Amino acid sequence: MSQQVFSHVIVGGGYAGIAAAVSLARIGRGYGTLLVDRRGRAGYPPTSTSGIASYWLDRLGFPASPDAIAAPIRSFRLVVHGDPPEKLRLLQPGTSLAPNLGYVLQEHSFLGRLEREAIDGGVEVWHGTHAESARKIGDVYEVSLRTPNGLTTVITNWVLDAGGYDSRISRRFGITRELPDEDRHNGLEISIPNTGQHPVDQVTLYLGSWAPSGYAWVFPSSEEGKPYLRVGIGTPLSVRDPRGVPVAVSKYFKKFLGDFPEFNRPAHHRMGGVIPTYRPNRKLHRGRVLSLGDASRLTDPLTGGGIHQALASGVAAAKAVEASNPSAYEKELKVFIHEMRTRYVWKQVLLGMTEDEVRLTMDALVEMRLPEGKFSPYTMRREALRHLRARGLRPLKVLWRSGRFWRAIAG
Numbered sequence: 001m002s003q004q005v006f007s008h009v010i011v012g013g014g015y016a017g018i019a020a021a022v023s024l025a026r027i028g029r030g031y032g033t034l035l036v037d038r039r040g041r042a043g044y045p046p047t048s049t050s051g052i053a054s055y056w057l058d059r060l061g062f063p064a065s066p067d068a069i070a071a072p073i074r075s076f077r078l079v080v081h082g083d084p085p086e087k088l089r090l091l092q093p094g095t096s097l098a099p100n101l102g103y104v105l106q107e108h109s110f111l112g113r114l115e116r117e118a119i120d121g122g123v124e125v126w127h128g129t130h131a132e133s134a135r136k137i138g139d140v141y142e143v144s145l146r147t148p149n150g151l152t153t154v155i156t157n158w159v160l161d162a163g164g165y166d167s168r169i170s171r172r173f174g175i176t177r178e179l180p181d182e183d184r185h186n187g188l189e190i191s192i193p194n195t196g197q198h199p200v201d202q203v204t205l206y207l208g209s210w211a212p213s214g215y216a217w218v219f220p221s222s223e224e225g226k227p228y229l230r231v232g233i234g235t236p237l238s239v240r241d242p243r244g245v246p247v248a249v250s251k252y253f254k255k256f257l258g259d260f261p262e263f264n265r266p267a268h269h270r271m272g273g274v275i276p277t278y279r280p281n282r283k284l285h286r287g288r289v290l291s292l293g294d295a296s297r298l299t300d301p302l303t304g305g306g307i308h309q310a311l312a313s314g315v316a317a318a319k320a321v322e323a324s325n326p327s328a329y330e331k332e333l334k335v336f337i338h339e340m341r342t343r344y345v346w347k348q349v350l351l352g353m354t355e356d357e358v359r360l361t362m363d364a365l366v367e368m369r370l371p372e373g374k375f376s377p378y379t380m381r382r383e384a385l386r387h388l389r390a391r392g393l394r395p396l397k398v399l400w401r402s403g404r405f406w407r408a409i410a411g
């Protein structure tokens, strides 16, 4: 058993880990950094639909190069179970949500380019390497790794845990814990050719009984220059049938594809995974072990989107390392932690609504307008509240009636 010494070890080369590696390289701390990932190459096979608002990519310093864009997103269509077929509920540029919508990223191109930048900046990357555990020894940390050549351990001053939802390191250090079934969504997705059955720059979200406590989606995409669609669904592990038996997400997916035969095509590839829809803790580090991205539950409890928070956590981790101050990590991430905790309350409101109330809410979202220049993906929440109140929908009343009040305010 050999042992090497690194200043920083990043576990996981997804959005959070690669963002941390690049950010360290950009501030001249690439040398002495090791990034390990169990996947054979950056971003492949994909683990995400990878839809993201371009706002975040620009703001966080990771603009997407043309080869990293699988498709542009120029509008969102919202469909609620029970809508009349002719109902077209569209969020389009010019509305509050959509002055500049975003992209579906090609995960391997986007992460591959950033990984090359990190390597050029001195970061050492080991693919096919599984971090099995980490422990504190005196003032440093020992990380045990299973590499293609066998077991090894490395010694480091900082552990940046970006190992995704399943990561054991954050749990081992008591930063996070297993989530309740209601706050763990199972996502399933197939990729199929788009032969004209869906617009090439639109996302459609399907709410209501197709995916209880979740939603189904169709995102535009492309493979080798040809238009594709990413058709998927997410429901929590807590969904049960009337006899109390848990219902697998695959059952809902089958039903959804039965209702929409235009998407029921042989899959080019399939993917799936757990999407944490809990709220992040206020403290996301223990000593010099920092928890990033999905490992720290920074995912949006309302939408399941976690890429921009993962990227932001990578940037914040590098800043904490630069400042030699682990507590600077949460300070940098404050706005994201606060927003995701607030969205957890909103998740309870949404889950407490009847299908008619969901319909009313979606209608209100479509009608929202924000003053020019004041847009950020987070300002829309305040506007949404104003619009809902104006239409007689009172979130507090929904919480009381549905019994979700204490769940919303606990913690």
Ligand SMILES: Cc1cc2nc3c(=O)[nH]c(=O)nc-3n(C[C@H](O)[C@H](O)[C@H](O)COP(=O)(O)OP(=O)(O)OC[C@H]3O[C@@H](n4cnc5c(N)ncnc54)[C@H](O)[C@@H]3O)c2cc1C
Pocket: 011, 012, 013, 014, 015, 016, 017, 036, 037, 038, 039, 047, 048, 049, 050, 051, 052, 129, 130, 131, 132, 162, 163, 164, 165, 166, 167, 187, 188, 189, 232, 271, 272, 273, 274, 275, 292, 293, 294, 295, 299, 304, 305, 306, 307, 308, 310
């Ligand atoms: C089906 C699905 C669709 C989604 N769609 C979207 C979307 O459209 N937009 C959006 O914003 N978010 C989406 N999300 C959520 C988003 O994918 C995650 O929030 C985001 O990928 C989190 O990034 P991360 O780097 O924290 O974790 P991950 O992307 O999960 O990356 C973790 C990395 O760590 C590696 N790893 C794990 N354990 C170890 C270990 N022990 N040793 C070494 N390496 C390890 C993995 O190989 C992986 O590369 C989706 C999630 C799912 C499941």
